[in-house]
């Protein structure tokens with residue numbers, strides 16, 4: 071089947087193949103799903119402004135985590151002590167993103183800088199690996215501030231330039247890049263910045279997807295997108311915010327359709343994963359003396375309070391002064407865990423029904439984990455979803471890895487031994 075290029079726009083949903091001359095189509099990949107009923111109380115979107123022309127709202131009202139945050143938060147706080155959690159998605163609103171940026175600026179927060187340096191060093195090789203997979207659509211999951219994206223797209227554009235001139239690449243040599251994230255204002259501002267930084271590129275179009283990872287997997291599995299080769303980019307060790315099993319399950323949603331279990335037209339996955347197992351270094355990065363991490367994690371309380379206003383009213387329970395932050399390295403799980411702990415017993419009655427949220431003094435409420443996975447861990451996680459490790463690039467000392475995975479490739483026993491084993 072001839073591969074054709076999605077063009078911008080969110081209005082139409084027509085799809086025209088032109089198998090003769092491979093013309094650009096008028097396909098518009100995805101209209102916002104129709105929504106009915108009252109909107110739930112939402113931290114991110116109290117109303118739904120019309121998306122900007124480059125932004126596609128892919129949230130699904132029935133299943134998107136974003137649209138059920140209030141009920142998820144409530145039900146997780148109704149669990150018995152030791153099992154309560156605050157959904158980490160609450161950390162990623164506008165204020166949370168800016169608190170997270172202040173963590174990135176601390177000298178001890180190494181993962182961001184190490185990944186950046188690794189990308190800078192290996193970018194030509196990484197870009198040519200992606201280009202050689204003849205991808206049409208590049209989706210960056212949890213795209214954030216897009217600070218590393220211009221580097222990748224510029225290098226990719228250069229590869230596409232040379233393959234266009236040597237006519238070795240099938241299709242029309244265009245790639246549509248989608249930044250996917252849950253924060254609308256961050257997406258808008260970072261895409262505008264990215265546009266400026268990539269204004270001279272010839273082969274790349276920029277757009278954004280507003281929704282969660284799961285929304286992204288669902289959106290990509292729509293039949294209209296089946297002819298397009300898709301590459302997923304997931305940097306910043308974000309995959310390791312999930313438990314290993316959850317990560318495998320999520321990857322599987324991208325490798326096989328949720329409807330019919332058929333493999334998607336997936337070209338590959340580029341994953342940035344931190345494998346540092348030095349407990350002290352990790353502790354310094356995730357619990358900086360300046361309190362940046364603590365302030366960010368405590369922000370989840372403000373966000374939870376907003377979410378739960380409808381259910382609990384103006385509860386004082388989420389006042390940050392009534393809690394403390396606790397971080398710890400879990401050796402068995404290979405991850406740094408962030409908890410919030412009530413300083414004294416608190417309770418609040420749920421408006422509908424007879425339930426009560428009860429928080430005991432000192433009970434730990436889980437917020438977010440950051441796993442540290444080696445090449446072997448990454449390989450194990452990707453096996454179930456049918457992804458094989460094809461290339462990897464490592465930081466000095468080998469702690470941080472950028473991994474290129476493709477569907478159906480054979481398992482390689484050591485991710486480290488096989489790094490850079492193929493030239494494109």
Ligand SMILES: C[S@@+](CC[C@H](N)C(=O)[O-])C[C@H]1O[C@@H](n2cnc3c(N)ncnc32)[C@H](O)[C@@H]1O
Pocket residue numbers: 159162211212213214215216250251252253281282283284304305306307308
């Ligand atoms: C650790 S930051 C990484 C940002 C960027 N990719 C980088 O490498 O610097 C994680 C990003 O993922 C987004 N995010 C978190 N959970 C998400 C989810 N469930 N679905 C989509 N995006 C999510 C956050 O809004 C945030 O921008």
